[in-house]
Amino acid sequence: MLFTTPLLDKPAPGWKHDLPGPNESPSNEPYPPVLSNPPNHVDDVYLELARATVRTRGIGIWIAPFMFLLSMVTPAGMISYVVTEQHLPPLVLSLLGPIVFITGIWLGIYIWRMDVAPPRDEPIRFNRFRRKVYVYRFYRDGLRPFSRTAWGVRIEVYDWDNLRAEACSVYGPMGSGGLIETVTLAVVKPGTHQVIDRFHFAHEIQQGEMYWAMAQLFMQQGPQALPAFPRPPRDWNNEDVTFNLARRWAPKVRWPAEIDLESRTAP
Structure with missing residues (x-):
C-alpha cells in the first residue's frame, strides 16, 4: 500500500507519498518494457541497479564556455570605456563589473563540473545475504565549485532494514516551470522514523516505484522473483x-577493492 501521510521525520522536499517498507509487499509489479535500464548485474548474492543523480548530460559543456565569455563582457566594456573616455567608469559600473565577472566564472565552472565530474553511473548494490546496501554516491558542493575535496565519489553502506522510499514532485526552473518527479531513499535511525540520511534513487515516480519493487523482491525472495529483461545490461x-x-x-565506475569484494559476496 501507499501511505498518504508522511511516515518520516522529516519527509523529503516535495513529498507525495511513501512507498512500502523494505520488508513489506511491493506496491506494484516491475514491468521491464517501461524501465529505462535493466539491472547492471543480478545473481543469487547481489543485485546492482543503475542510478544517476544528473539526468541530462552533454549540454553543460557547451553552456559553460558561453558563461566564461559572458563574464568577460563587463571587464572588456570597462577597459573600452577607460580607453575611450580617458577616465574611470561610473561607480555603478565599477561595482557591477567584478560581480558579473565572478558570477560568470562561478557558474561556468559549476555547470562544467556538473556535466563532466559525475561518474558514468552511480550504481546501488543490494546484498541479500549481508542485508546491506552499497551506494556509489557522487557528492558536489555548489558553493565550492573549485574544490577537489568537496566533489567526488564516496561509498556509503546502509542496512537494508533501515531504508525507506519516498515519492516526491517539485517544480523546477524550466522556462515557464516544470514538474520534476523522483523517488528518494531515506536512511532512518533503527526502530524510529527519524531520518539520518537521504539520497536520490530514481527519476520519475513510476520507474522509481518499479525499481524499488525489484529491490524488495530480490531481498525478500531472491533473483527468481525478478522479471526477465529483453535487453542485456549496459556497460x-x-x-x-x-x-x-x-x-x-x-570518470569510470571503480569500486574500492575491499568494498567491491564485500558487496558481491556472502558473509
Whole structure:
C-alpha cells in the first residue's frame, strides 16, 4: 500500500507519498518494457541497479564556455570605456563589473563540473545475504565549485532494514516551470522514523516505484522473483564511442577493492 501521510521525520522536499517498507509487499509489479535500464548485474548474492543523480548530460559543456565569455563582457566594456573616455567608469559600473565577472566564472565552472565530474553511473548494490546496501554516491558542493575535496565519489553502506522510499514532485526552473518527479531513499535511525540520511534513487515516480519493487523482491525472495529483461545490461564504463562528450570525459565506475569484494559476496 501507499501511505498518504508522511511516515518520516522529516519527509523529503516535495513529498507525495511513501512507498512500502523494505520488508513489506511491493506496491506494484516491475514491468521491464517501461524501465529505462535493466539491472547492471543480478545473481543469487547481489543485485546492482543503475542510478544517476544528473539526468541530462552533454549540454553543460557547451553552456559553460558561453558563461566564461559572458563574464568577460563587463571587464572588456570597462577597459573600452577607460580607453575611450580617458577616465574611470561610473561607480555603478565599477561595482557591477567584478560581480558579473565572478558570477560568470562561478557558474561556468559549476555547470562544467556538473556535466563532466559525475561518474558514468552511480550504481546501488543490494546484498541479500549481508542485508546491506552499497551506494556509489557522487557528492558536489555548489558553493565550492573549485574544490577537489568537496566533489567526488564516496561509498556509503546502509542496512537494508533501515531504508525507506519516498515519492516526491517539485517544480523546477524550466522556462515557464516544470514538474520534476523522483523517488528518494531515506536512511532512518533503527526502530524510529527519524531520518539520518537521504539520497536520490530514481527519476520519475513510476520507474522509481518499479525499481524499488525489484529491490524488495530480490531481498525478500531472491533473483527468481525478478522479471526477465529483453535487453542485456549496459556497460556504463564502455562509452568512449559516444558523441556525448560529457559522458566520454566522465570518470569510470571503480569500486574500492575491499568494498567491491564485500558487496558481491556472502558473509
